[in-house]
Every structure is written in C-alpha cells, then in structure tokens.
Amino acid sequence: MTEPGPARAEIVVDLxxxxxxxxxxxELVAADGPVQMMTVVKADGYGHGMVPVARAARAAGAHxxxxxxxxxxxxxxxxxxxxxxxxxxxxPGEDYAAAVEAGIDVTAYSVAELDEIxxxxxxxxxxxxxxxxxxxxxxxxxxxxxxxxxxxxxRAGRVQVTGLWSHLAASxxxxxxxxxxxxxxxxxxxxxxxxxxxxxxxxxxxxxxAAILRPSARFDLVRCGIASYGLDPxxxxxxxxxGLVPAMTVRxxxxxxxxxxxxxxxxxxxxxxxDHDTTVGLVPAGYAEGVPRAAxxxxxxxxxxxxxxxxxxxxxxxxxVDLGDDQAEVGDEVLLFGPGDRGEPTAQxxxxxxxxxxxxxxxRVGGRLRRRYVDRAGAA
Ligand SMILES: *Cc1c(COP(=O)(O)O)cnc(C)c1O
Numbered sequence: 001m002t003e004p005g006p007a008r009a010e011i012v013v014d015l016x017x018x019x020x021x022x023x024x025x026x027e028l029v030a031a032d033g034p035v036q037m038m039t040v041v042k043a044d045g046y047g048h049g050m051v052p053v054a055r056a057a058r059a060a061g062a063h064x065x066x067x068x069x070x071x072x073x074x075x076x077x078x079x080x081x082x083x084x085x086x087x088x089x090x091x092p093g094e095d096y097a098a099a100v101e102a103g104i105d106v107t108a109y110s111v112a113e114l115d116e117i118x119x120x121x122x123x124x125x126x127x128x129x130x131x132x133x134x135x136x137x138x139x140x141x142x143x144x145x146x147x148x149x150x151x152x153x154x155r156a157g158r159v160q161v162t163g164l165w166s167h168l169a170a171s172x173x174x175x176x177x178x179x180x181x182x183x184x185x186x187x188x189x190x191x192x193x194x195x196x197x198x199x200x201x202x203x204x205x206x207x208x209x210a211a212i213l214r215p216s217a218r219f220d221l222v223r224c225g226i227a228s229y230g231l232d233p234x235x236x237x238x239x240x241x242x243g244l245v246p247a248m249t250v251r252x253x254x255x256x257x258x259x260x261x262x263x264x265x266x267x268x269x270x271x272x273x274x275d276h277d278t279t280v281g282l283v284p285a286g287y288a289e290g291v292p293r294a295a296x297x298x299x300x301x302x303x304x305x306x307x308x309x310x311x312x313x314x315x316x317x318x319x320x321v322d323l324g325d326d327q328a329e330v331g332d333e334v335l336l337f338g339p340g341d342r343g344e345p346t347a348q349x350x351x352x353x354x355x356x357x358x359x360x361x362x363x364r365v366g367g368r369l370r371r372r373y374v375d376r377a378g379a380a
Contacts, residue, residue, distance in 0.1 A: 007331065009252035009285040009369055013048045015056040016375040017247040017339070021230050022060035024243060025222075029211050035218045036202070038064035038086065040225030042072055047290075047362040048229055048248055049371050051079040057228065058083060066223050070094060073104040086126060086163070089136065096120040105162050109137050111149045118158040125150070126163035126202070127193075131185035132178055133169045143189055144196070151196045163202035164193055168217070171209035172234035179210070183217055208233035212242065230339070231347055231358040246346060248362050249338035250369070253331050254303065256282040257323070266320050267312025272297055274311075279323040281308075283334050286317040289367035291336065292354045295319075299353040302335040302344035304328040337361070 022039055029035040039062040040046075045053035054065050054076055064084045067073050073087040087099065088107040096116060099106055100123040107128050108114045117123045127150050130137035138146040153159045166186050170176035186205050193200070204221040206214065211222035213234060226233045230246035238244075259279055266272045266280065281303060287293045296314045300307040304326050311322045321334065335344035347358040354361075 007253050009250075009283075009289065011047075011365060011369045011371045012249040012251060012338075013052065013371055013373050014245070014247045014249070014339075014376040015052060015373055017230050017245040018048070018053055018056040018228060019060040021228050021244050021247070022057050022062055022224075025208075025211060025224050025227055026061055028242065029215075029218050029222050032215060032218075034220075036063040036221040037061065038066045038204070038221055038223045039228050040066040040207075040223050041076075042066065042068040042225070043363050044366075046225060046229050046359065047365050049373070050075065052371075052373050053228075054079070054081055064221065064223075066225070070096070070099045070104070070106070073099055074102060077102045077104070088126075088128060092116075096123065100124075107136075107165075108146070108150070110142070111146055114146070114149050114153060114159070118153050121153075121158045123159050124162045125159045126165055126200070127161060129164065129166045129186065129189045131166040131182040131189065131205075133167050133182075135167070137166060140185070143192055147189075147193045147196050147198060151193075151198050154198070161198050161200050163200045163204065163221075164190060164198070165202070165204045168205060168207065168210055171207055171214065171217075172237065174209075174213045174234070174237055179214060179217070183214075209237070212238055226359055229362060231362065235348060235358075246339040248347065248365070249344075250285070250336040250365055251338070252283050252285050252334045252336065254281040254328060254334055255284050255318075255330060257328055257330055257332075265312075267296075267315060269313060271313055272311040279325065279328065280311060281321045281323050281328055281332075281334070283319050283321055283336075284317065285336065285367075285369065286315045286319060288316045289369050290361075290364035291319065292350070292356070292361070292364075294354040294356075295350065299350050300345055301337075302342065304332055306343065307345060 026037040039057035041050045067087045068089040086105040097120045100120040105124045128137035170178045203219040206217040206222045208224045208227035210217040230244045264274045293314045338344045340346040347361040350361045351358045
C-alpha cells in the first residue's frame, strides 16, 4: 500500500487480496472432492464494506454469500447480486416477503419460523440444527418435530428445503472434544432428515477454521468469513503456507508533531508521563473510529519506519504516539494496522494487545473513516 492516499484517516481495502483469499480457500477445500464456497459478508463485510467484498468474492468464484440479517441479504440484491444468498438470523414477526421474493435462502430454527416463512412462500428455506453451540438452531429434542414439519411443508409445495446446517463452538481449537461431538450430532441429524424424506442440496457445518483444519466437516459447502479477509481464524493452528493476505489497512496522517519534556503527562488523566524528553505525534482517529480504548498504552502503530507505542488514553477522535528522538513531520503516514509487510502491526497484533480477536478489531473499525478500495499488485 505504498501509493499516497488522501490526507485523512481512512480504511484501505485490497480487493485483490479478497479475491486471492477466496480462491486459495476454494482450492484448499475442493482438494478432496467438490465443496462449494460461501463467502460470509455479514456486518458490512467484517468492516471491509459488504458490497465491494461480495463482488470480489463472486469474481473469485464464491458460489454463495452468507449474511446474518434479511436487510443485509436485500442490500446484496439491491446492489445487483443475483446468486445464491443465505441469511440466518431473523427476529419473530420479521417480514420475510421481500427476501423470499428476492430468492434469498432464509433459515428456520423452529416450527413457528417455518410457518412464518411458508406464509410468505413458496420459499427457499434452510433448517439450522443446534448440535452443541447452544445458540441459534433447533434443539436436539426438537429436531424430529422441526425436520418433520419442514418435510410436510415441502410436500405441500410451500417451501423448498435447500439446506440443513449447524455451527461449531470450538473450530479454532482443533483438538477440542466439541468438534467430534458436534460433527457426530450433525451426521445424526442428517440421517434423521433423510428418514423423514428430506433431500437438501446443501449440508454444511464449517466456518473458516473448520474449513481449513477439519476436512471431515466440509460436507457440501463451507462458510468462510474471517479467512476471506486474510485473517487467521485459528492463530497458532493455521498452516502458514496457506498464504492468506490481510485485506484491510487502516492509515492516517500525523496531524501534529511536538516536543514534550520529561515529566509531562499525555492525554486525559495523564496515564502516561514522559520519563524522558521526547517527540509525540497526534493521530486523528479514536474510539469513535473503532480504535479500542483498551489500546491506550498497549498497542503500537507504524510511523517513520518503525512501530511506535501509543501513549496515554485513546480519545474519541485522536490519540498520541511516541516518536522518541526520531524525525517525523506533519503529514507523515501512520499505519495503525495492515498486512504487516511494511513492518506495521497486524489486526492480530492489535487483538493480542487489547485482549480480543482479530474479528472484533476489523469489524469495529469505521466511524468517520472512509473506505478506499485498491487492487494491490501481486496479490491477484
Ligand atoms: C459468522 C459466521 C460464519 C463465518 O465464520 P468465520 O469464523 O468468520 O469463518 C459462518 N457461519 C455462521 C453461522 C456465522 O454466523
């Protein structure tokens, strides 16, 4: 990302990296047999911008797009996407009509939801089974009733059951016993569905981590979110040779540079007091932009050739970085995080500095930052 951008804080998204990651993942999962790729673009494409990411994913061969809400699914249609889209988180009383009309696959967890969806039908519906996450999906005790009802509605021509699926609790920890237990439970649910007369095209269980680390969980389709953005779904577990490329860089100009003296306190509450004379720089992005306040005195940013510590509390709009005795000027580029190839921190580094996961770092970045899209040479 060496091209100079506009002189303001911004998010730069490398769509060539997204395409590269989607292709790499698709190659990997199809190595042992045909497996379709769903690129998950919920939550504004994990902070990367839903529609541009969706287009890049389709261009790289994603068969499916996955989103949480009906609104997200409809926004994809409004942007011109006509391919298979699954959404999985509806609220009771949700208006399914527009999504059904738009050919979106909607997800049902219960008999009541199946009825609501059928009322807007004929609809494409996928049934989600809870195999042990204890989040959404039909509880094991209700599988027979929910699957039986889905089969009845399908025979009556009111829905088409296009998929059966579930979600893993610990796919980022491959040796966690929940993985085997959930996969076994999922296979039992599939057998039950078959006995009840369902013949769905798509059976799916794996998110990014399972798609990469657990071939037995790939079934017909994998749902890849975080890895499509080039971030590691299972730090310490994912093979490095996978070659995923982080797609997001957050950058800003230094808007002020000043000398402070030993003993001067920095930012609200003076949580950092200079123990030596030093130069500090002001970075125009704060917690309103999703820079975690927990990064105060913890994370670093790249400026003037190396990583430099954040000093004092991150404010709503800005924070202060310690430049030591090095030369830096107003307008110099600050990289908060990026792919790491220029020596800047990564979203993973930020996650470790503030005690969260890389998903949260990229998804919360935004606020007043604008997004700029690039196709970085070499990653296509
Ligand atoms: C968000 C989500 C995914 C994507 O998970 P990643 O770990 O980002 O690959 C897959 N499936 C469901 C149901 C999700 O909610």
